[in-house]
């Protein structure tokens with residue numbers, strides 16, 4: 455597990471500090487200790503063909519996610535051959551040609567040599583992987599339950615849950631309060647990535663500041679007012695967001711773009727190797743399995759603005 459962290463850390467060192475977008479992924483694994491462990495299976499560079507660095511960095515992150523790799527090596531998926539190549543330790547680099555070719559065939563917008571958004575790609579890959587694994591699981595369940603009356607029920611409960619949702623999916627809790635009648639309502643929403651706002655009025659902040667801004671109490675007014683089920687009208691509403699279920703592996707995305715394409719937020723966002731999410735947990739999640747995270751991969755996209 456140390457080796458994988460180093461692979462990602464190495465990548466971060468390659469890409470420098472200013473960025474249009476950065477995705478931080480924290481996991482409850484320990485950080486690397488020495489440089490002596492770099493020459494190990496799993497620490498493998500990916501050749502850049504054209505502008506494929508956005509693809510390579512995302513593949514590096516996914517291939518450095520140990521529980522995901524451990525699971526996928528037993529499956530028949532797109533990543534297996536690439537993973538095997540990276541993990542056999544035969545060479546210091548390899549070309550992810552097959553991954554790129556499959557990606558291009560499924561999603562035409564990636565079928566060129568232009569730079570793409572690494573965060574969009576990461577979400578697309580996780581969704582695709584989740585859907586593929588669901589199909590495999592449904593097929594297995596169908597074969598197992600042939601002739602059984604509860605096939606449909608089994609499909610619904612077991613096959614929708616994959617290693618992707620198990621590792622990356624968390625849950626947010628929303629509490630809303632009507633400012634007219636004080637009616638309270640609760641709702642929950644699953645997430646894979648938290649897209650964090652960046653404070654605009656300062657030069658430097660921390661990732662905790664971005665999280666505090668994300669979870670701070672907000673009042674919805676004007677066109678954003680919510681429909682109150684008691685008043686029967688749209689009312690000004692207070693919204694409290696908290697973390698109901700932290701995922702095992704947390705993906706954070708910094709929203710560096712403002713309202714327009716030319717409005718890039720250059721605020722320096724600092725972060726340490728450890729992240730404590732306890733201040734943002736909901737009351738029911740205080741004993742959550744994962745509330746403290748170790749950073750093991752960073753994607754920094756350094757794109758010129760035209």
Ligand SMILES: [Zn+2]
Nearest residue numbers: 632635682685
């Ligand atoms: Zn109301």
